[in-house]
Amino acid sequence: MFLRMLKFSWRNVWRNARRTVITGLAVGFGLASLLFTEGLMQGMTDHMVDATTDPWMGDVQIHREGFLDTRQLELTVNRPGEVMDSLSGDSLVQAFTPRILSPASLSSARELKPVTLIGVDGRSDPGVTMLRAAIDTGSYLSGDSMEIILGHRLAEDLEVELGDVLVITAAGTDSGLASSMFLLSGICNFGSEQLDRYSAFVNIRTAGDLLDLGDGFHEIAMVLPDPELARDTSLSLWDRYSAHGNSALGWTDLSPQISSMLDLVNISMLIMSAILFGLVIFGIVNSLFMSVYERMFELGIMKAVGTRPGTIGAMVVMEAFWLGLISTVIGLVLGILLIWITSGTGISFGEIEFSGITFSRPIYPDIDPGRAWMYPVFTILLVGLAGIFPGIHAARQNPAESMRRSL
């Protein structure tokens, strides 16, 4: 009986093929736009996370407790050798690099600018950051104690070119000032104001000598197989590296504004989904009511010959279910096609800056099946649920009244 009613309702759906196709397209377009928006948001999210973690930050950083708040020079990572050994043997850590960070002033023959002096380990840094890839002119750090890399904006501000002399002055751990001379060996372009205008990169050993830190360093940046892992608080690495006075933090804690931005994106999607699904429900209820009113006499006959009210209601809900399925197929085909096309070509936002991140490259929509499955499933479920109201209305009709009013 159930299968027969399913067949019966399928045929009923196609009695007015034009209406079914129009309804299916309306709901399908809604679903496709949701899928596409989800894909676009996923692409933007990936871009924002990549733009946050790839160039410089890494996915997780280890510092001495209190360093991020005070930036005190002497707060170097505790037990550095032990931590580095542990990281070397950690299967979850893809790459890591130590850094020295200190405020300093940088002077050229013409200008003086405040900068963050960054000591970089030229051997391990390329596995973690994009410094080497970001060099526009000149070369990456080779280990020479005289070499320094500046961002292109800082180089412009200081009016220097490759080979020009620069002097860094910084406060050492003994509170005395230390200076050192460098030759500009590379100019980089990260597309980030902070890195391009306020950072100077030198070899870590040179920075350690200048600041009198010995083998100490302030920060270890590491890369995990997937940045999303840094959001997983159940991972053992948090306990392992947040020990001996050190603290391990993921990019969501290091860059909370980006994390909040991603939460906002999720909430936006939720609101948009609620609005679209609401419209879909009203559209389907309207379409089904039209269909029920058109068939009032027939529904009266169905009741007259002994069809139970529940069976009539179920038939209308099944019709809604079929409409939902048809709409979902249309929506999936359109949505996936749109995502597939744009994921190849990308969508350019023309260098706009959003929450401190420049969309310098096109956004490539990407669909995460783990999240996207809910849209087609909700479409079918909600459209099916939308059939309940007209279904109850059809089930409650008095057969004699239905036939009398229809004639």
Next chain:
Amino acid sequence: MDNDMRDDVIVTEGVEKTYDDSGVPVHAVRGIDYRLSKGEFTAIIGPSGSGKTTFLNLMAGLDTPTEGKVWLSGRLISDMSGRELSDFRRDNIGFIFQAYNLFPVLTVEENVEYIMLLQGVPGKERHDRVMGILEKVGLADLSGRLPLKLSGGQQQRVAVARAMVSDPSLVIADEPTANLDSATSGELLDMMRQLNEDTGMTFLFSTHDEIVMERARKIVVLRDGRIDGNADPKDFQ
């Protein structure tokens, strides 16, 4: 139910139906006492607005009386409601309406078997009974067609087959020839009367059509919601 009712398919006692038409009460049926015996082939006639269809609906359990009682096959149906009444109609009454009788998305065979499907009759038995009744109404070779591909007369034959296939106590036909030409109406009524004679099934019509009246065995005249006596079918021949 008393012993006198045993040979009656339908018994009504003081049945009344009053509609509310925008605040104005309309007395469609005014206290009818009526008995329909097994095997009858009876037509209810009367002018438009006399209450024929309303009275038929009350006897069929399609509507509930404002006052009075209706027994069908010995069961008091005027007190039934919902699922119980649906199941009772399914198992005891066959319906033929004046038009749009059939479900347009079902084939002839599916239309005829529909009630047996509701009754849970097994597939093989359903098929055999459907083909048997379609044979009787002369439409066995059109069993796979959709109703819209049939003539009006053929559609009404399918409706007759559907009404009779589950072997109900009573077949109720509301103006079954209203949309048919005279020749087709005559053929349809002849066929129904033959089935009535062959099976002993009880038929009750409401009609304006003299073709129905001349073939009925009994005629009940309804006027202003009351029975206004009987008419002689010979008067219409």
